Amino acid sequence: MKKLLLLALLCPALLMAQKNQDSVFIKKISDEIMRNGKAHDLLRELTKGIGGRLAGSPQFTKAVIWGEGALKAAGADKVFLQECLMPNWNRGGKDEATVVLMNNEKTARKLDVLALGNSLGTNGKTVTAPVIAVASFDELEAKKDLVKGKIVYYNHKFDAANIQTFRSYGEAGQYRRNGASRAAKYGAVGVMIRSLTEATDNIPHTGSMSYNDSFPKIPAVALGGYDADYVWKLSRQSSFQVSLKTNGHFLPDAVGHNVVAELTGSEFPDQFITVGGHLDSWDVNEGAHDDGAGIVQTIEILRTLKELGYRPKHSLRFVLFANEENGMKGGNRYASEAKDKNEKHVFALESDAGGFTPRGFGFTMSEPQLAKVQSWLPLLRPYGTESLTMGGGGADIGPLNRTFGTPIGGLVPDSQRYFDIHHARNDVFENVNKRELNLGAVNMAALLYLIDQYGL
C-alpha cells in the first residue's frame, strides 16, 4: 500500500521531469538547426548546382549521387539505393509548347503556356481549331455536342475564400489530371486549362495528367493567369481559334533510385521510423519548394541528431524518394521492399508542401494515436506548430500506409504562397526563406524525437 502511494506521488513528478527533459532536448534541436543549419546551403547546391530533375533526366541521376553524398556527410550509419524503373517523359525542348490565339485575321497573340506533364505532343504538326471555353465539367457535359473538332479551354478558378489553399488545389486538380480525356471523349482535338494557381502573374503551372486509353490522346497545356483571364473574357464576347503545337513524348523507361540513409536503433533496430521528401521535381524550375525543401530538411534532421549525439531507440530512415511527380515509382518501391523484407514500420513523415513557415502536422492514424501526438502540442508550440489534426501524410509514404496500415504524417507549412510557385518556373531557390525552411526541420525533428522516445 505504501509503495503504491509512493508511486502515485512520484509519477507526476517523474512525468514532469521527463517532459522537462524533452523540452530541453527539443530546444537543443531548434538551436542547432536555427543557428548552424545546413539546409539552406544544401538547397542552393541542389537547385543552383543541379536544377530541375524530372524522373529520367540526367539531372535526376546527378541528384541521386548528390543525395548519397549529402546523407553520408550528414553522418548516416549507412546509405543505400533502392532501384526503380521510372516513366521518362520529356517535353521536347525549350519551345516545347506554342499556343497562338487568333482573334480574327488581323490579330494574333502568343500565349505563355506549358504542356502538362505526361501529355503527348502534336507530332510536329500545328493543331488549329476553334476554342470552346467552359468553367467546369458540368458545362462541358451540357455543351458536349459542340465539342467535336474544337480545343476545349477549362477556366476552373481557385476559390480565394478557401483559407487552406490545398482545398482549392484539390477542387481544381481534376481539370489538369482528367480534362484532356474528358474532352477527347466528345471529339476535342486539344485542351487548355487555367493554371492551378491564384497568383497575380502570368506564369503557367505544369503538373501531372493522364489519359484514359479509350479516347484519343490529345495535347494539353496550362495557361498563366493573365492569359487565362484574356481567353475567358474573349470567349464570352466572340469566337476565336488557337494554333497549338506541343512536343511531349515518352522515352524508354529509366532506371532511378530512392536514396535511403539509416541511423540504426539502439533498442529496436528492426523497427523503422521514416522521414523523407521527393528528390525529383518538374523540369521547368529548380524544384526548390517542391520538393527541394523536403529533401534538405530530411538531411538536416539527420545531421542535427548526429551532431547532438542522439542515439535513437528505433532505426530512423531518411529517404529521398524518386519519381513522385509523374509516376510514384519511388514511394511504391519503398513500400514493396518493406513488404518483401517483412519490415516493421512504426511511423513515416513527409515534407512535401513547401519550405514555408510551419503551422503543424496532418496525420493518417488511429484516434488514440492522434490523441497521443496531440498531448505533445505544448512541446512543439514554441516552434510554430499549432495544429495536430487528422488528415494528411505524403504521396511517397502513402504506399506504406496502404500496405501495412503504418501511421503517417505530413508537415503542414503555411499554404498561402504555395500555389504561387507550385510546378511553375518561379519555384526557385530565391523564393525559399532560410528561417522558414529551418523552422520546418525543427518541428519535424522534434516530432520524430518524441515518436522515437514514446512510440505511438
Place this chain on the structure above:
Amino acid sequence: MKKLLLLALLCPALLMAQKNQDSVFIKKISDEIMRNGKAHDLLRELTKGIGGRLAGSPQFTKAVIWGEGALKAAGADKVFLQECLMPNWNRGGKDEATVVLMNNEKTARKLDVLALGNSLGTNGKTVTAPVIAVASFDELEAKKDLVKGKIVYYNHKFDAANIQTFRSYGEAGQYRRNGASRAAKYGAVGVMIRSLTEATDNIPHTGSMSYNDSFPKIPAVALGGYDADYVWKLSRQSSFQVSLKTNGHFLPDAVGHNVVAELTGSEFPDQFITVGGHLDSWDVNEGAHDDGAGIVQTIEILRTLKELGYRPKHSLRFVLFANEENGMKGGNRYASEAKDKNEKHVFALESDAGGFTPRGFGFTMSEPQLAKVQSWLPLLRPYGTESLTMGGGGADIGPLNRTFGTPIGGLVPDSQRYFDIHHARNDVFENVNKRELNLGAVNMAALLYLIDQYGL
C-alpha cells in the same frame, strides 16, 4: 421558478445562436475580403504610384491626399485630417552615404551602406579613420580607451535561435538607436553597424537613431550582411581604415497629417474603436510591408464592413498615422486631440508588423479583458489566428494607451521574413503576397467586429 428554469435552459441555446451568428458574419467578412478585396490593388497604387514617403517628403503629402480619397471611396461616413508638425530629415540624395574600406595601399572596397535615419552628415567632407570593431556595448566599454579618433563598428548579430524575430530585433535595436552617441562619448568620429537583419544578402537596412546632445553628433551608417561579415572577419585579422561620407540633414519641420475616417456608431456614437497603420515609410523603399500593408488593410476593413452593410454599435475610426518612423508625431497628435476632446476610446488596433500570414494578436489590456478576447479564439481560428496573448499593440496607438489606459492590440503576422525587408530597399510591392495581406485584414476585421458587438 419556472421562468428561471426556462431562462437557464434557454441561455446556452441563446449563447449558441449568438455564437453561430458571429461565425456566419465573420465568414462573410472573410469571403468578401478574400474574393473581392481591394487591399492588394490599393497597395500597388501606394507603393508603385507614390513610393517611399518619409515624413516631410513630397511623397508623404501625396500619400495623405491618396489616403483621403481611398477612405472616402471605401465608404466612410466622414474623413478628416489631423495636422501635426513633423521632423523633416533628408539623407541627401542617391549617393547619400559612401564608405570605402582600405585594407592597405593596394586594395579598396566600397561597402553597400545606408545612413541611419536622423543621423547627420559629414558636411561634404570625407572622414577617414581606423576602424575598431566590437560585438557589443560591453566590448566597447572594455575598449573605451582605444576608441578616440576611430570609427566604431558594431557587429551585434541576430540570434537565429530566437523563434520570434522581434526578440532579435529588440536585442539589436540599441546599437542602431544609441550606438553613435555611446561611441562619440569616447571620442569616436563615426559609427557603422551591422544591419538589423539576418537576411542572406548584402542589402543594408536603415532605421531611426537619435543623438545624446552631450556628445558630438557623428555620422552613422548600416552595412549589409556580406559587408558586415567581411568587416568583422578583417577586424580579427588586421587593422584597416575606412573613408566615410554622409549627407544626412534636417530641413525645417514640415506640416503633415493623420488621415482619419469614421463609421458612426449606432448605439454609442461617442465611443471609439480605432484601427490603423502608419502612412509614412522610409525613403529608400516602397514601404510595402512597413507599413503599406497596415494602411491598405485598414482601408479594406472599412470597405468590407460597408459592403456588407454592417452598422457598428460604436464609432469605428480608420486611421492612417503620420510620421511613425522617425518622430511619432502622428500617434501623439491622435492621443492629444482625443484628450482635448475628452473622447472615450474603447479599443485600438494596429497592423505594423508586415503583411505576412497572420498568426494572432498581442494585447496591452487587463487580464479580464484578455480572457474575454481569448474566449473568441474558436471564432478566429479558422482564419489563421492561433494565439491571443498579453504583450503588444503598436507605436501609433501607444500614446492612446498611455493617455487613457485604452486597451490596445497589434496584429501578429508570422515574423520569419520580416527582417529580410524591414527598412531595406527590398521592402517593395512584389514581396507582399496578396492572400497573406488579405488574411491579415480578415482577422483584424473579425476581431473589431467582436469588440464592437460585445465590448471589452
